[in-house]
Amino acid sequence: MSLLIGDTVIPSFGKGSSCVTGDHTFCWDWVREHWGDTLGPALWQHIELTAIAVVIGFAIAFPLALLAHRFRKLEQPFGIFSALLYTIPSLALFQFLVPFTGLTVTTVEIALVAYTLVILFPNIAQGLNSAPPDVLEAARGMGLTRLQTLTRVELPLAVPAIVGGLRIAVVSTVAIATIAAFLLPKGLGYPIFLALKEPTPFKTEIYSAGALAVALAIGCDGLLVGLRRVLVPWVSKGVA
Amino acid sequence: MGLEGGRVTLADAANLHTFVDAAHFIANNTGFLATKALEQLALSGAALGIALAVALPLGVLLGHFHRGSTIAIGASIVGRGLPSLVLIAAFLTVLGIGFVNNMVALAVLGSGPLLTNSYDGVERVDRDAVEAARGMGMTGWQVLRGVELPLAIPLIFTGIRVAAVTIVATAPIAAIAGGGGLGDIIVNQASYRLSGVLGASICVMLLSALVFVALTGVQIAVTPRGVRRTSVVGEPQRREL
Numbered sequence: 001m002s003l004l005i006g007d008t009v010i011p012s013f014g015k016g017s018s019c020v021t022g023d024h025t026f027c028w029d030w031v032r033e034h035w036g037d038t039l040g041p042a043l044w045q046h047i048e049l050t051a052i053a054v055v056i057g058f059a060i061a062f063p064l065a066l067l068a069h070r071f072r073k074l075e076q077p078f079g080i081f082s083a084l085l086y087t088i089p090s091l092a093l094f095q096f097l098v099p100f101t102g103l104t105v106t107t108v109e110i111a112l113v114a115y116t117l118v119i120l121f122p123n124i125a126q127g128l129n130s131a132p133p134d135v136l137e138a139a140r141g142m143g144l145t146r147l148q149t150l151t152r153v154e155l156p157l158a159v160p161a162i163v164g165g166l167r168i169a170v171v172s173t174v175a176i177a178t179i180a181a182f183l184l185p186k187g188l189g190y191p192i193f194l195a196l197k198e199p200t201p202f203k204t205e206i207y208s209a210g211a212l213a214v215a216l217a218i219g220c221d222g223l224l225v226g227l228r229r230v231l232v233p234w235v236s237k238g239v240a
Numbered sequence: 241m242g243l244e245g246g247r248v249t250l251a252d253a254a255n256l257h258t259f260v261d262a263a264h265f266i267a268n269n270t271g272f273l274a275t276k277a278l279e280q281l282a283l284s285g286a287a288l289g290i291a292l293a294v295a296l297p298l299g300v301l302l303g304h305f306h307r308g309s310t311i312a313i314g315a316s317i318v319g320r321g322l323p324s325l326v327l328i329a330a331f332l333t334v335l336g337i338g339f340v341n342n343m344v345a346l347a348v349l350g351s352g353p354l355l356t357n358s359y360d361g362v363e364r365v366d367r368d369a370v371e372a373a374r375g376m377g378m379t380g381w382q383v384l385r386g387v388e389l390p391l392a393i394p395l396i397f398t399g400i401r402v403a404a405v406t407i408v409a410t411a412p413i414a415a416i417a418g419g420g421g422l423g424d425i426i427v428n429q430a431s432y433r434l435s436g437v438l439g440a441s442i443c444v445m446l447l448s449a450l451v452f453v454a455l456t457g458v459q460i461a462v463t464p465r466g467v468r469r470t471s472v473v474g475e476p477q478r479r480e481l
Contacts, residue, residue: 087452089409092441095426099258099438168320175323179413182427192329196416203333210326217321 020204027204038191038205043212046187049177050220052109054170057116064117065124069154075125082118090115090179098183108180115176116169123165127158156232163228167221174217188213261435262442269436273422273443280421280447283339284408287346291403295351296358296396303362303392304384312359315352324349324410332417342411342419349410350403357399361392390464397462401455409448422447 019027031039068074093111101107131154139149181189188209195205266273295315302308328345335341365388373387389396415423425432425440432440 084449084452087405087409087448089412089444089448091412091423091426092444092448095437095441096445098434099256171321175321178323178325181325182416189323189325192325193416196329196332201329201332206326206329206333210323210330213323213326214321217323221321 023200023203025203026207030204031208034205039208039212042186042188042191042209043216046174046177046189046213046216049105049108049112049180049187050170050173050216053112053116053173053177054166056109057113057120057169058166060113061117061120061124065121065128066150068121068125069128069150079122082121085114086118090176091182094179094183103183105184105186108177108184108186112173112176112180116173119169119172120165123168124158124162127161127165128154130161131157159232160228163224163231167224170220170224171217174213174220178213188216258434258438262438265432265435265439266443269439273425273440276420276422276424276440277443277447280408280411280423280444283342283414283419283421284346284404284411286339286343287407287411288350288404290343290347291350291354291407292400294347295354295403296400299355299358299399300362300384300389300392300396303359303364304380304388306363308359309363312356312363315355315359320352322349324413325416328414328417328419337418339419342414342417345417346407346410346414350407353402353406354399357402358392358396361395361399362388364395365391390466394459394463397455397459401452401459404455405448405452408451409444412444 017027017029020030064078068078090111093114094107097107097110101110128150135153135157136149139153144152177187178189178192180187181193184190191205191209195202195209299312299315302311324345327349328342331341331345331348335344362384369387369391370383373383378386411419411421412423412426413419415421415427422440422444426437426444429437
């Protein structure tokens with residue numbers, strides 16, 4: 001092994017340590033060295049891709065769910081449509097959108113928003129419909145109008161289901177956003193994508209970017225659990 | 241949403257034209273596409289087979305003994321939160337490039353919904369029904385075969401369907417790790433051009449939709465008539481008591 005050092009430099013690994021050139025299981029020095037130019041930016045782009053998708057998805061899903069709550073007949077058609085949409089493979093959906101919007105962030109975001117909609121809409125709609133009949137009866141007995149019932153009774157009761165939907169949506173979006181690397185040099189999927197394209201895939205790059213993606217998903221999930229504790233402290237823990 | 245101006249190539253601008261080209265590609269390469277689709281189905285089938293052999297009995301047994309809820313919850317998180325690309329890449333570093341690493345990665349991915357649903361399905365069977373069966377002198381095995389499994393079928397089959405669709409839908413990504421299938425065309429725009437990539441993408445979509453519809457049909461067919469209209473958690477089945 002020591003013969004190789006300073007002798008041959010494998011192109012994309014750069015001038016690495018013996019750990020890097022030998023492609024050992026995990027090289028902390030590579031992570032330290034490439035945090036600034038590879039891992040850090042990829043993590044930030046991943047957060048950006050996810051945040052935009054979830055925020056836009058929520059902004060569309062929420063009014064749609066309110067509409068479906070008001071007109072219950074709309075719920076089933078949308079449910080069937082979303083179940084079918086969710087079976088579309090992300091890689092295929094990305095490619096399908098390329099002729100319309102090109103190899104752009106827009107293409108990726110349209111697909112990601114579509115997937116978040118599929119998760120968020122049924123959860124919000126279900127949450128809004130979850131108020132027990134006697135509670136609604138009591139609200140009407142107190143003289144609340146329909147709008148007041150919605151804002152003071154149904155919405156607060158729907159918060160756990162809404163946060164539950166957001167948790168699933170965020171975790172799934174973090175996962176799906178790694179596939180964006182097939183189109184764009186963005187997100188945590190990209191270092192993995194590049195490492196896989198090497199003749200011998202560079203392990204440290206795969207493991208570090210993969211671990212960051214998983215950590216990001218877990219971290220976002222934890223934040224949302226915290227949010228639920230703040231918003232609806234009376235909900236016992238463990239209820240999704 | 242103009243977050244960042246990506247580059248738009250000439251081919252992108254002529255979008256309708258691209259779809260016509262894709263249709264031509266599909267029409268001119270049906271044999272090739274069918275071979276690739278079969279390759280993808282073979283990989284998916286093998287992965288689903290492993291997941292069925294491991295996760296299904298495990299979930300059913302854990303549910304039967306009311307043990308290991310943490311395993312079931314953990315499996316659902318793995319199924320949803322573990323990026324498929326990460327899983328495929330990680331298994332590639334351990335098992336090398338080719339069929340096996342992809343099969344294992346996809347099997348792990350499919351095991352999530354299978355384990356969760358088979359556990360939930362059996363675990364949530366009405367305790368009264370199980371008690372009654374025990375009271376009639378049924379052994380644990382008979383209770384599982386005669387009461388818990390039939391009542392759990394709707395949920396278990398939903399798990400199988402979700403796992404199958406997840407595996408088939410993820411299989412194209414495996415192409416980057418030597419998994420073959422229609423994904424080979426999608427990740428190789430240099431050889432097949434946008435029309436080929438788009439044509440293969442459309443085939444992938446159709447394949448997933450086909451698997452979804454076919455398995456939904458099978459699900460309706462295999463669900464015992466008595467359980468069809470009741471939920472697993474619902475009332476005990478009076479006919480069976």
